[in-house]
Amino acid sequence: MRKTTPLAIFVIVLLAAGGSFVWFVEQSGGSSATTIAPYNSTQVIVLYANYQGWNYNSSIPNPTLYEKTHVLLEFKVIEQDNLPHTLTINPGSNESASNYIVSVNIPAVTGTIVWVNWSFANPGIYTYWCEVHPETMVGKLVLNSTTSNTTNASVASPLPPEIADIVGYSSSIHSPYALRDANEEVW
Amino acid sequence: MGFSFELAVFGSTIAILIIMGFLLYYFAVDYRRNLLGNGNSELPKKESNAILSKMSRELSFTAFIMDDSKSIGIRYIITSLALFFIAGLAGIGMRLSLWFPNPSFLTPVQYNILLTAHGTLMLYGWAVGGILGLSYYLLPTSIRLRKDSLGVVSSIMYWMFLVGSLFIIFSRSTATWYFYYPLVDQLTASGGGTLSFGSLIGVMLILVATVVSSIIFLKMIFLDRDESIRLSNLPLFAWSIVSTAFLIIASAPVSIIADGFLIYDLINPIFFQAANGTALAYAILFWFWGHPIVYVAVIPAFGLIYELLPRFTGTKIYSYKAGVLSLLLLMVLSGTVWGHHLFNSGLGTVWDLIFSTTSFIVAVPSAMSVFNWIATMWVGRIRITVPTLFIINAIIDFIIGGVSGVMAADVGVNQLIHGTYAITAHFHFILLGLTTGMAFAAIYVLFPTLTGGRNYNIPMAKVHFYLTSIGTWVMSGFWLVGGFAGMPRRVAGYFGIFQTYQDAAAIGGVILGLGYLIFLINFLYSGSRPVETGTGNILEEEVSA
Structure with a gap:
């Protein structure tokens, strides 16, 4: 064995161990869009997963969702047709994320509820879709910045009054202390 | 899709390995000729490799460009030592972070990354890699190998092992070493990690390398050993490798298939969805290999004790036949106990009792080995050296770890200590x-x-x-x-x-x-x-x- 071999192995082992440790604890994830933005309030969005389209049995299939940045969006996805689905949200046009922002599998048993949360930092138009049925199950998610209330008021969602009574839907102004049930939004 | 640093690292790693392979081939030819001398370098490769693998060979980076068994053993020994220190530092990081009850210098996600890296690398990198290394290094001399063929295959398997380990390191998965279904396919930072599938690919590569190497060990032992070594005086280390290799070949493919299903489920989730198969189906497929792997880590260590103890006590092993019987019984029985990882997962009372019983029974061959070692030390004169200290400590630790394992195999006690540090203590001992x-x-x-x-x-x-x-x-x-x-x-x-x-x-x-x-x-x-x-x-x- 050459005299330098033990030194080489010693250095390689130390560098490998230290470098790997730094790699493991350095978990910024690459881009800002993959870390959840800080939020003050929460918003529940109910989506029914159906292969013919999101919320296919409601009055507006594949609804365009109007939401705000820096609000924790809690997607409550309910399985409707025993088929495998995912809820996937693409990064917006002004973000450089390489991964999906949200990607979650919906178990193929009718009635199964999957919760997935995300808070957006950047306003923009996003796409939410199902990776298994990308032709039919695809819709737009419009994110307005938290400060601009004017645009939001003009695109308030049309909601049948009977549903609004059941879920306690209350326009687009949400108290940060509201209970989750009173905060649910059915499109 | 923008530029991804992680994908660039994956890609360049593979590219560098391929370029290295081309360059080193030309160096390898020269090194072999020098080592063998003029007379032997004209022999067919399987015979010249057999000569090389019986030489006393030292740690050297030239091992990485030669494909006789000794060289491949040295490669695995160096690599698995490095992986041991990587995983060990991750473990110490976790310990230090747990000094205070609230997460201190590691966030929960960082902790989970370290937890996964520690478990996966220690088992697949250090335990499996170290065993492959010692087997490749020791088997040719202990069974006086006649011909050493399939060196190219062994070499390719080593590179697959190395690339697999790098995949595990770079993936920063948080899905823990058993990759339970819903978590591992959630490619988010709060799920299994954005590159969690990388560790799945890494584990698959390592498992394929392990299975193929096991087949090569069996071929070495049963077909290529010297005629003077009959099965009745095959060294006990070789017997332990026989036992381990059969165990790996019987159970690891199940895990490779399950990992393949997981990767397919990323694209189209059909295998482990509740309507088609369940998350429990994955757990069953995994633990069918997940328990044998701990015996894969243990049985060659038994073989090493059987080989080393007579040399430090100056006697023969107390009972060679009991040793062989114990190793072969461990091979058979340890394939039947995997259900004890799922006592609290709803397999049903009857299955729980069956697996509890088999887990009690597997203590018998283990105890046979322990008594065999104690009897050997009893009749011989123990020469206290550093390896002897390690052997005695190994026997004591194995008794404590084994007894705590038998306690955990009781269905009632298992409900109490399932998911607690008692289990961690059991397998760390x-x-x-x-x-x-x-x-x-x-x-x-x-x-x-x-x-x-x-x-x-x-x-x-x-x-x-x-x-x-x-x-x-x-x-x-x-x-x-x-x-x-x-x-x-x-x-x-x-x-x-x-x-x-x-x-x-x-x-x-x-x-x-x-x-x-x-x-x-x-x-x-x-x-x-x-x-x-x-x-x-x-x-x-x-x-x-």
């Missing part, structure tokens, strides 16, 4: 004391050969032994007590009442880390001194039966 301890004992025995005629510094080696032995006891001992008090494992924080146990375990972890650091320093110090002794070692010189 065995994997630290027996597997790691025997691997280091073997490295100390092989030290003059591996370093080309240098002796290790005995006081430093003894400090290494005592620190690791005490560290194992402090860490795992406090885990065992804390686990029975209900201390949950795999979490980045804990309730304040457990702080005593966690702090003691952290001290134990640091002691362990210091011990292994002293081993590295000893290797550097002793390996740089002038040559002072022969390159022989007791493990390879005499073939006893």
Whole structure:
């Protein structure tokens, strides 16, 4: 064995161990869009997963969702047709994320509820879709910045009054202390 | 899709490995010719490789460009040592972060990354890699290999093993080493990690390498051994490799298939969805391999004790036949106990009782081996050297770890301690004391050969032994007590009442880390001194039966 071999192995082992440790604890994830933005309030969005389209049995299939940045969006996805689905949200046009922002599998048993949360930092138009049925199950998610209330008021969602009574839907102004049930939004 | 740093790292790693392979092929031809001399270099490759693999070979980076069994063993030994230190540092990081009840210097996600890296790399990188290394290194001399074919296959399998380990490191998965279904396919930072599938690919590569290497071991032992070695006097280390190889070939493909299903489920989730198969289906497929892998880590360590103990007591092993029977019984019985990982997952009472019973029964061959070793030490004169200390410590740690394992195999007790540190203590006693301890004992025995005629510094080696032995006891001992008090494992924080146990375990972890650091320093110090002794070692010189 050459005299330098033990030194080489010693250095390689130390560098490998230290470098790997730094790699493991350095978990910024690459881009800002993959870390959840800080939020003050929460918003529940109910989506029914159906292969013919999101919320296919409601009055507006594949609804365009109007939401705000820096609000924790809690997607409550309910399985409707025993088929495998995912809820996937693409990064917006002004973000450089390489991964999906949200990607979650919906178990193929009718009635199964999957919760997935995300808070957006950047306003923009996003796409939410199902990776298994990308032709039919695809819709737009419009994110307005938290400060601009004017645009939001003009695109308030049309909601049948009977549903609004059941879920306690209350326009687009949400108290940060509201209970989750009173905060649910059915499109 | 923008530029991804992680994908660039994956891609460039693979590209560099491929370029390296092309360059090194031309160097390899020269090195072999020099080692073999003029007369032998004209022989067919399987015969010249057999000559190379019976030479006393030292640690050298030229091993990476040659494909005889000894070279491949050296590759695996160097790689698995590096992986051991990577995973060990991750473990010490977790211990230190758990000094305070609330997550301190590691966030929960960072903790989970370290947890996954520690578990996956220790099992697949260190335990499996170290065993492959010692088997490739020791088998040719212990069975006096006649021809050493399939070197190219072994070499390719080594590179697959290395790339698999790099995949595991770079993936930063948080899905823990068993990759349970819904978590591993959630490619988010709060799920299994954005690149979680990378570790799945890595584990698949390592498993394929392990299965193919096992087939090569069986071929070596049953077809290519010297005629003078009959099955009735096959060395016990070779018997332990036979047992391990059959176990791997019987169970690892199941896990490869399950990992393939997981990767397919990323694209189209059909295999483990509740309507088609369940998450429990994955757990069953996984543990069908997940339990045998711990025996894969343990049985070759048994074989090493069987080989080393007679040499340090000056007698033959007390009962060769009981040793073979024990190793073969372990092979058969350990394939039937995997359900004890799923006592609380709803397999049903009858299955729970069956697996509980088989788990009790598997203690019998283990105890046969332990009594065999004790009897050997009883009738012989024990020569206390550093490897002997490691052997005695391994036997004691295996008894403690085994007994706590039998306790956990009781369905009722298991409900109490499932998911607590008692389980962690159980397998750390065995994997630290027996597997790691025997691997280091073997490295100390092989030290003059591996370093080309240098002796290790005995006081430093003894400090290494005592620190690791005490560290194992402090860490795992406090885990065992804390686990029975209900201390949950795999979490980045804990309730304040457990702080005593966690702090003691952290001290134990640091002691362990210091011990292994002293081993590295000893290797550097002793390996740089002038040559002072022969390159022989007791493990390879005499073939006893």
